[in-house]
Amino acid sequence: MENRVERIKKQLHEQSYKLTPQREATVQVLLENEEDHLSAEDVYLLVKEKAPEIGLATVYRTLELLNELEVVDKINFGDGVSRYDLRKEGASHSHHHLVCIECGAVDEIQEDLLAEVEKIVEKDYQFKVKDHRLTFHGVCHRCQAKVKKNEESAEAASLHTN
């Protein structure tokens, strides 16, 4: 885990960006909240806990930089904010997302389901694919379970009143 920060710092250094405590704290926060999809404001509040003097503009600048270095993906789920999603190390593109229209949860699919589709796109549309964004909107497994449970108890209640 610690290595991960070191490697990102190295990457910054290689591209002749300076290693500032603000940048390190921001990367730390992203690593510690890898499963979430934080907005710039979210990151700002979390970074402030370990580096209270940091400014919001610096957080934006750092996230922008990390996006250019392909350390994070800047994604947008249609609410009014950009979210910053850490890439798995060495991943060559953005992972897929499952957005629940019932509870708002965002789950991830780490396996690449688009290999075949990309072949078709390259062949049939002569488009050289560099990256992709794939998001499914629907009902998550938790909300499906909830509905099923409610249906069962409604049935049970109906048996009682008959």
Add this chain to the structure above:
Amino acid sequence: MENRVERIKKQLHEQSYKLTPQREATVQVLLENEEDHLSAEDVYLLVKEKAPEIGLATVYRTLELLNELEVVDKINFGDGVSRYDLRKEGASHSHHHLVCIECGAVDEIQEDLLAEVEKIVEKDYQFKVKDHRLTFHGVCHRCQAKVKKNEESAEAASLHTN
């Protein structure tokens, strides 16, 4: 073509929304620019040509409404604006997009390439898929042709100077 407007108007009426000239003009503009991906501002300027008294707020409200009726998809390509994309009639989900990182062009894929992938998502992730968003980022066929042409003329020039 004319039928398309009529059907959308009917759909509004069925859901007890009122049929106003502003809404009709907005739908007209969307139909006349089906291949584009217009922002609210874009739509506003185009609608003003045929209904100069219309307000920007009304355009936003109409686009929001059409999005709820699933007549348009509100999409976001990562520049700071929402874009409104007319659905093909009867289409049950959003079509795919090809965004060129060289020239910025946005091309469309109308065929559904995700049927197999969605089966996997439903089975392996117990996620009930209702809709999807799929965008590829890469180099469009026009830009690829341009690069190839440049390489050829560079080669030709090189032959001359030798």
Add this chain to the structure above:
DNA sequence: TATAAAAACGATAACCATTCTCATTTTAAA
């Protein structure tokens, strides 16, 4: 056709995520 309530409208103020500006501080290499 006249009436009236609900819905929709236009103008514009407010909101708010993001970017820009600029004076000050920090970094990194010599």
Add this chain to the structure above:
DNA sequence: TTTAAAATGAGAATGGTTATCGTTTTTATA
């Protein structure tokens, strides 16, 4: 240490979108 370039923090500015509110339009009903 010195120094130039890069980075930072505070807060102003920007710009897309939404909210407000008084007026107008629509549509159902009498």
